[in-house]
Amino acid sequence: MKITQIFKVGLLAISLLLLSCNQKKQNDTSEETTNQEVTSHEETKEKEIIYDVNKPETIIKAIAEASGGWNNLWNLKDVEYTYTYEQADGxxxxxxxxxIFDGEYSWGKYTTHQVNVLPQGDQSVIQSFANKKIKVSMDGKEITNKKILGTADFLRQVNYYWFMMNFKIGDPGTAYEYLGQETVDGRTYDKITVSYDPQKTGKEVNDAYILYVNPETKLIDQFYFSLPAWGINETVLLMKVKYTEIDGIQVSTHRYAYIPNEKGEYPAEPSLSEISTNVKFNNGFKPEDFKI
Known part of the structure; x- marks a missing residue:
């Protein structure tokens, strides 16, 4: 089956916070002032982002830090946003x-579902992934169809991953390799491959990525990826990313996917657009709020 056909059948949702090192020049040579300067310098060193192409794991960590830092995201506790996943055909x-970040709870209410979620229906559909269990309801009635549950299970986890990618790209079982630099649209990027150990992920087949990291912002501006679940085993799918800073977090609010044709040529316009709006953190959600 052609890549484009596979994608149309079922691709399922897929500034650097510059840490200022301003040093104050002070004429006060008292012991108290000296101690303050030493302490300040030590704290600055602890916050400094390490980015070493000879150690690709440091680049992966730098991506998370540049995106706002895992601790800062964790302290925001949860998030709500409107997600629009649109194909080129409209x-x-x-x-x-x-x-909810603690426990990776994922909940979604679909008011429009023309692609991946019950395409034939027009009622509101709710999916909930809580305590590693998936549940689905339509118009308040729980659905037990295995195919629908399987699709919902995939969506709940992949939507969560896409939103959290810059923080989760370094999850356990990850292997990295630095591929050098490449210039795209006049900007030079560091290229990093990301793959996963099946024994640690618990999955027989895993997605793979080639990240294009902006060495100035330490953010992923674009990446190529595979989708083994849909028969795409090579990293030929292209995703371009734009960020919006919200509550100190660099959120990938705009993602655009490009699908190559049989000749390996990419279209000028995106094959898919994934837009996140009205992003709000720290809403006070509790696990029981996600029950169906």
């Missing part, structure tokens, strides 16, 4: 997404 899924 068909789309629109959902209200809610996640």
């Amino acid at each position: 068909k789309k899924d629109v959902s209200l997404e809610r996640y």
Whole structure:
């Protein structure tokens, strides 16, 4: 099956916070002032982002730090946003997404579902992934169809991953390799491959990535990826990313996917657009709020 056909059948949702090192020049040579300067310098060193192409794991950590830092994200506790997943032909899924970071709870209410979620229906559909269990309801009635549950299970986890990618790209079982630099649209990027150990992820097949990291911002501006779940085993799918800073977090609010044709040529316009709006952190969600 052609890559484009596979994608149309079922691709399922897929500034650097510059830490100022301003040093104050002070004429006060008292012991108290000296101690303050030493302490300040030590704290600055602890916050400094290490980015070493000879140690690609440091680049992965730098991405998370540049995106706002895992601790800062964790302290925000949860998030809600409107997610629009739209194909080039105009068909789309629109959902209200809610996640709790502690426990990776994922909930979504679809008011429009023309692509991946019950395409034939027009009623509101709710998906909930809580305590590693998936549940789905439509118009308040729970659905037990295995195919629908399987699709929902995938969506709940992949939507969460895409939103959290810059923080989760270094999850356990990850292997990295530095591929050198490449210039795209006049900007030079550091290229990093990311793959996963099946024994640690618990999955027989895993996605793979080639990240294009902006060495100035330490953010991923674009990446190539595979999708083994849909028969795409090579890293030929292209995703371009734009960020919006919200509550100190660099959120990938705009993602654009490009699918190559049989000749390996990419279209000028995106094959898919994934847009996140009305992003709100720290809403006070509790696990019981995600029950169906």
